Amino acid sequence: MSAFSLFEKKSTFGSVYVILIVNRLQLLYFLFITPMFLVQPYMIWAIIAVGILSQLNLVLLSKWFTSNFAAMGYQGFVKLLGERTVRFFAFIGLFPILIKIVVTTLHYVGTISQFIFPSMKISWLIFFVFGISCFVASHGMENTIRFVVIAYLCVFWMILLFFYPFFTPPIAALHDLYPLIPTEWSLHSWYALLFLWSAFSGPEYLICLTPWLDNNQKMLKYLTIGNILTLLEYLIVFIASLFFFGSNYLSKTNYPVVNMVRFLQSPIFERIDIILISVDLFHFVFNIAILLLFFYGATRISLKRLEKQTTPIGLISIYVAIFVFMFILQKWFWRPGTSDINIWVTIEMWSGAFTYLLVPAFLMIAIRRKGRVQ
C-alpha cells in the first residue's frame, strides 16, 4: 500500500484549470441568492462595476504568481514573510475557510431540504453532502483539482436554460428593467455592493494552490477569463430574474433562481429543479473538498508539522471536528433563510469581502518591501 500523501506534487496545472477554479470558486452558493440582495434593476451596473474592480484586484493577485517567490511554493512564502508570520497567517486563515465551508454546506443543505426532501431530517443531509466532499478530499490535492473539470461540465450548461423562456416574451418585458439609473440610494444599496464584492471573492484562495499551478506570465489572462465568465453568469441570472419576478417581488422571494427553474417544464420530468439542484452537488462538493484540504494544510502549517507525512488519522480528525462544529451550529445557532436574520451568511459575506480585498494587496506590498530591502 502506498503512503497516504495528500499534498504530493507530481504535475502542474495550467490554463484551463486556473480559469475553471476561479470561476467555480466565485460562483458558490451566491448564485442561489444573489438576485434577492440586488433587487433594483440599476444594480445591473453595480454588477459590471464590481466585476471591473474585481478585475483590478486580480491584476494585483497575478503579480504574486509572476514573482520569483511563487515559483518556490511554500518556501516562497517563508522567504517573503518569515516562518513565524506564515504560521500566524495560516492560523488566521483557518477561520474564513471554516466559515466558508460551514456556510456553503449548510446553505446547500438548506436548499435541498426546502425543495427536495422537506420531510427529511437536516442532519442526514449534512452527513451525506459533507461525506461526499470528504470522500473527494481524501483523494488528495491533485485529484481534487482535476475534479473541477467534472464539476464545471456538470454545471455550466444550467445557465443556458435561462435564455428560454426567461429572455423571450411574454416573460421578458423591457419595462421590468426600469428604472435603469439609481433613483434612490440607501444603506441597503451599500450592503448590496458589499455583497456583490463578496460574491466575486474566491480567487484569493488560489495562493494556497501556488505549488500546483503553472506560474507564468499568462496567469493574468486566465484569471481574467474566469472573472469575465463569472460576471456574465451573474448578469444573465440577475436580468433573467428581473424579467421573471419583477423587482417588487424579487425582494420578497427566497431562492429566486430555484424558483425560476421550477417554472421550466419538460415533457419527461415534472420537477426540473430537483435535477438541477442535485447536479449542482458536484459544484459544491468541489468547493467544499478543496476548502477542506486548505483547512487541513493550514492546520499543518500552523502546527509546524509540514515536514511530516500526512496521516489518515489527521485528516479524519479534521473532518470530524468540522462536522461536529457544523452539526452544533445547525442545531442551535442556524436560522434557516438567507435574509438579514441569518448572521452566519452575514459573517461569511464580510469575511469573503475582507479576504478578497486584503490578500492580494498584502502580498503585493510584501513583495514590494522585500524588493526594496534586497
Add this chain to the structure above:
Amino acid sequence: MWLFFKRLSLLGMLCNMFLMTGCDPFVENNTIEEISPVIFWSINTGEEGKLKISTLVPPVIKETKRLLSLQVDLFKQGGEKFNLIYYRELKRGQTRMVLINEELARKGVISIINTLLVDPEISQRLYLVIVRGNFDDYMQNQIKTQPDLDYFFYRMLKHYEKYNQGEMSIMNLHQFKSTLYSPFPYPILPVFKVNSDNFSYLGTAMFDQDKLIGTIKQMDDQIFQLLNNDHYLKFLPIPKLATTLGYIHSDVHKKLDRTYSTLSIQIDITGIVEEYRGDKNIIEQEQFYQLRDDIEHYLEQQTTDLLKKMQQYKVDPLQFGNLTLSPFARPMSKGKWMDYWQNMEINVDYNVRLAPLSNVQK
C-alpha cells in the same frame, strides 16, 4: 482488492443496520397503491368565515369516484383532514388547478395565493380559475356520466393556454402572482359559470390587487383578448352587423401623452369576413368598404365603453400603467396612477383590413 471488498461489505452492513433499525432518513411514504394525488382544489366560502374545500378522488385510477368536501379554517388544514376521512393519503404534488368561488374572490384571495406560492411541491404553472355558482353540485351531478371530468377540465385549460387561441383568458399561478406584485397590481383570471348541469366560460375577472372587482363578458371579453391577452381571435361574431370575422390578428399601439391626460390606442386588425347575413351586397367594393367602416365604428364604440367601465371600476387590467415607466424615473405609486387613470381621456382608433367573402354569389 480484497481489502476493497472487505470495506464495501462493512459499509453495506452499516447501511443495513441503519435501515433495519428504523433510523431511516426518509419519512414520507409514496407507495403508489396507497396514495391519491390531487388534481384540483375547489375553494368556497363556508359557514362562519370558514373555507369549504373539495376535491374529486381518486383522480385517475379505475375506481368509483367520489367528491370529498370539508369545512376548514385554513386551506392547508384540508390536506390533513382529508386523510382522516379517506383511506388513501392525498398528495398535493400533482395539483393542476385551483377553483376559487366568486364570492370568496370578492373578499380577497391573497392568503390562498400565498399558501400556494410557499409550497415547493406545487407548480407555478397551476391554473387559477374563478367559478360563479356551485362547482361541487356540478361535480356531484356529473360523476356518474363523466367520471374523468376533472381531467378533461384540466386538458381544456391547457389547450387554450398553449397557443393563445383567443377564446379564454387562461392564467397560471406565476402570471397572476407577477401582476399581483407588480407596481400596478391589477391581475385578471378567467371566470366560469356553473350550475348543476352546465359549465361554461363566462369572461374575464378584473382584480384590484387580490380582490375581484368585476367581470367582463361576451363582446367585451373578445375585445379584451384583442387588446391585451392574446392579440388573436379565431372568430369574432358581430350580431349587430350580421357579420362574423375570422382569424383576426391585432396590433396594438398605445400612446400616453406627457401629462398623462390622454391615452390614444390605435389597433390595426387584419382578418377575413367569414359570414355575412345582412342586407348589403358586399361583393361590391363600395358596400364592402361601408361594412368595414361600420365594423370599425362599432369596435371603437365598444372598446371605448369597455375602457370607461374599467375607469369606473378603478382597475387597469390592461396594464396601461406600464406606459408611465421609464428608464430614468422612479415608478409612480399605484394610487397616483389611479388618479390619472380615472380622469383620462381615451381615443380609440381601429384600422380594419379585411379580405372579402370569396367563392360566393349574392
